[in-house]
Amino acid sequence: MADREIEFQRIQHVDVTPAQLQECSQLFSDQYGYWSATAEPAHLRNQPIKLSPEKINSYFAGGDGWLATARVSDELIGYAIAVRINLSAGGVSWVTQFVVHKNYQNQLVGSQILKSIWGDSQDFAWGIASANPFAIRALEKATRRRCSPTHMLKHPTAINAIVSKIPYLDGMERHLDQFRSTVDTKFDQDLSQVESKKEIAAKNNIWTMGNISKGEEWLAITFNNQSQIEWTDKEFEAFTKMASNIVQQAYDRMSEQNPQQNHPWASPEKAKTEVTFLAEAMPLPAGCSIVDFGCGSGRHANALAALGYQITGIDFSPSAIRRAKSEATGNTEFLQGDCRDVKLERKFDAGICLYDVIGSFSDDASNQRILNNLTQQLKPGAPLAFSVMSYDYIENRATNKVGNGNVREKLNSIKASNIMQESGEIFNPDYILLDTRNKVVYRREIFDNEKNFRMEEIVRDRRYTFNDLRKMCKSAGLTVLAIGYIRAGAFQMINDSVEEATKEILVLAKKELV
Structure with missing residues (x-):
């Protein structure tokens, strides 16, 4: 059982x-x-x-x-x-x-x-x-x-x-x-x-x-x-999957501390710049309805609402949704739910899913479910924008790699850190093990704000190439309009070359009519 x-x-x-x-x-x-x-x-x-x-x-x-x-x-x-x-x-x-x-x-x-x-x-x-x-x-x-x-x-x-x-x-x-x-x-x-x-x-x-x-x-x-x-492969997978539950809850507690205050990439100012670009590039019809999957504490939702759009934000984190509601400025509603299977009562004119919601699971099936479900919430022909972490960026910089998919032997050699808790800068190669076969990054993350229990967990996420994302979009029933590397707060610099700060990939697409 x-x-x-x-x-x-x-x-x-x-x-x-x-x-x-x-x-x-x-x-x-x-x-x-x-x-x-x-x-x-x-x-x-x-x-x-x-x-x-x-x-x-x-x-x-x-x-x-x-x-x-x-x-x-x-x-x-x-x-x-x-x-x-x-x-x-x-x-x-x-x-x-x-x-x-x-x-x-x-x-x-x-x-x-x-x-x-x-x-x-x-x-x-x-x-x-x-x-x-x-x-x-x-x-x-x-x-x-x-x-x-x-x-x-x-x-x-x-x-x-x-x-x-x-x-x-x-x-x-x-x-x-x-x-x-x-x-x-x-x-x-x-x-x-x-x-x-x-x-x-x-x-x-x-x-x-x-x-x-x-x-x-x-x-x-x-x-x-x-x-x-030594754990067997089955044991390693079971414990790592369990850790994902616990890490999500730790992130949930982190959101109560308002990570926007100590994560520069998560500032409301950068969000305003990003949505201004998206409104023109997607493009977004004036006053249209937008669903934001993985909305977090609502920085992009509130920035879009300030431009006159009607926003519905979805996030798994109860704390993030509470914060989003407390900071809402109008034209917004926020709902707690799992982006893989949440069902909404209406179809939307546009959708966004920004900053690595897709890729937060290490298995392709779960990430595909997020994109499929987002697409299903949209009207035919509706524009969609989503961003993920770049595999090419980290592959060029990672010093700890394993190519056969067996990461258990090398994980102990990776230094633990509290990067996510302190800065959110999860691209530092000193703290990363890259599984090049599955394009999955492993980190040993410390959560030391847990009062008497200092928790350390294995965290893993999926990184993507352009080809990976094109295949995902085709499977979801999306037509890709544009794809390129971006940096936080500068979506307008979308390009096709990997540079020092282009750690993310942005995809602009639209839902197929049939």
Whole structure:
């Protein structure tokens, strides 16, 4: 069932709603397991283990933790709660709650949930206490490191410090030797399924954590200084796809800080110059209706509205739409939606899709869906303008390249940065790995405005050539009128040669009549 579309979300504790806590409580109570046949008090014996929303909330341990969720068609299928522990050696991400629906266990979903919390961040350690072997394997996959009692023995001081910060572990009896790592949490759950799950978990890798007895859980910790295990191609694709969900949410939080203030290319002044050119070049009939796909906070929409056009802006980001509405000057409406499949009630006289909305997905099918859907919202013969990032520009400058489509081996050599957060200058070759076969750029992006959790994620996007764009337009039912390289704030300098500042490509087209 894990091949169904799964949406991952990462929510700061202060933003977790009572409804979300209730959902977590219900999933836990339905899926976690049962009390043992000897549990005390006696009325609990063989009954489902249940936790109230208030008890779920207590697992944030009074800190600035995060809730990570996984959903299929809006139904919660898994969640994890993690808190941050700061040691002199570095930060530790500790998972205090972790539940995955039984239909999605041992299928990477749990690993993706955990990794959605810390991404590729270089913590000192990561850990969990659990009686479920699948949870231990999920931690290993999410951190790319094995849970090894032998390695844990090298960090006794750190482990003591970590455990002392977790209320349900502090003071509990622990056992750690080279064959076993357990903690007696006095949580007397039914362990009858543990051995069968352990056999499944040990199918591909030796189980090194030993056995647990009544009331015990495995104390599993991985450390940054351990050797990393290799992901398979399937695992790499699954984790990278999940990261796209989380990065979009991080960008959404960035929009609340108004990136126009620190991204020079996103200034309203440049937007005015750009739409003035588009109004003449497309051309746009006076007072016509225009749909703006990927409108962001509305800088182009508002600039067009000031020229007398009627604008409808669409963006996936709720924060961007809120900002767009707050800054609207009239002749505009803004709607939150996915540009790949949003359906509008009327057809428009013209359409725009500017600054790399097309290309924000690494797969061609998703980007084609954006262009196809935009075209479908237009009247026959309507003009359309869209811009993308240039492949030729980055191919001429990239110093880190891979030509066989296998990027996993080289990604670790790419330096991480917070370029998108600080400046939006995502063309710096020092921070890019270029997949020349698929024309996809990979970056390691840091989001360090995430309070106690400094998140690092793999970000990827598609870059284009003129021929790529002509094929896309033909598939969408568009006739290309003009295509050329441009620079921010200077669309009027459209040309067919790659120069230092011509990082983007602009396409002017019209919808075919038939």
